[in-house]
Amino acid sequence: MSLFSAISVSASGMEAQRVRAELIAGNLANADTTRTPDGGPYRRRDAVFTTAPVEGSFADNLAAAGVRVASISVDASDPERRYLPGHPDADKDGYVAFPKIHPPEEMVDLMGASRGYEANVAAIATVKDMIGRALDLFK
Amino acid sequence: MHVDLGAYLSYLTRRQEVVASNIANADTPGYKTHDVGMPGDFSTAFAQFTALPEETPGLVSRNDGNNVSIDRESRLLAENDIRFNLATQLLRGEIRTYKMAIEEGRDS
Numbered sequence: 091m092s093l094f095s096a097i098s099v100s101a102s103g104m105e106a107q108r109v110r111a112e113l114i115a116g117n118l119a120n121a122d123t124t125r126t127p128d129g130g131p132y133r134r135r136d137a138v139f140t141t142a143p144v145e146g147s148f149a150d151n152l153a154a155a156g157v158r159v160a161s162i163s164v165d166a167s168d169p170e171r172r173y174l175p176g177h178p179d180a181d182k183d184g185y186v187a188f189p190k191i192h193p194p195e196e197m198v199d200l201m202g203a204s205r206g207y208e209a210n211v212a213a214i215a216t217v218k219d220m221i222g223r224a225l226d227l228f229k
Numbered sequence: 230m231h232v233d234l235g236a237y238l239s240y241l242t243r244r245q246e247v248v249a250s251n252i253a254n255a256d257t258p259g260y261k262t263h264d265v266g267m268p269g270d271f272s273t274a275f276a277q278f279t280a281l282p283e284e285t286p287g288l289v290s291r292n293d294g295n296n297v298s299i300d301r302e303s304r305l306l307a308e309n310d311i312r313f314n315l316a317t318q319l320l321r322g323e324i325r326t327y328k329m330a331i332e333e334g335r336d337s
Contacts, residue, residue, distance in 0.1 A: 095241050096249040097333040103253030110256075157253045179258055206256055213249045216310045220245065223317045224238070227324060 093224070096217045098144040102156030105208035109159045110137040111203040114196050121191040124179040132189040134165035165190060234320045240267060241313045247282045248305045251297050252282070258293040261285075 113135045123132035140160035167190060175184030244265050253258040263282035288296040328333075 092246055094238070096242075096246040099246065099249040099253050101250075103255075108254070120266045137247060139254070140262055141254055141257055150252055155254070157257050202256065205299075209252050209255065210249075211301065212303065213252050213306055214305050217245060218251065220242075223314060227317060227321055 092223050093217050095144055096212055100210040100213040101143065102144055104157060104207055105158050106139055106157045107203045107207040107210065110198060113162065114139055114200045114203060116189050118193060118196050120216040121189060121193060124186055124188060127222050131169045131187045134189060137165050138163055234316050237316050238313065241309050241316065245309045248309065250301050251302050255297040255299055258296065260295050261290050262297050286319055
């Protein structure tokens, strides 16, 4: 019965979307962070998804697969400069480097992650029902 | 004609797996929607449905090369569920008949 691997596939989708939501939460929380251990302002992070075979399934075929976070991309573009001469992190011209994070964009992304998570949950619920009915055959 | 319901269930299981995979990869750049075609004849007994999923033609790709339509997938999810329900109901009927025969026609 490979309905169980369908659950694994959806679970991998849930995990990936959760990681994405976590990164978005981190971006929103650090929208005004001007100081990081690496130096400079915080940089926007985003999850890069890739297909991945799920453990213990699809032995004969890798075309249908789960998903995983392949890497976390860090925004390398120039930070936003704001003129704040009194700021402790201001450079000699009085400009402070702020992360290039736009909250509306992050919120839309967060909605996408949340909907994706929901879709995977719905898939698991359906497959669970199917397994239940298959077990009912023995009654 | 005896239809192999087990094979049909195998097919539905396989399809649900592929649909789950499409949903999981709805945000994976470059991923293409896959589907398994229904065999023309289920009457030939085969224990496990083995057809490979193929790319589904005619879907619009987004900028990231992904063409998963979440509406299509949720429809298929529901459709497969209903078909699975139907098939298990039929199978239960079949099993009940065997049970009755074993119990010499006594109603259990």
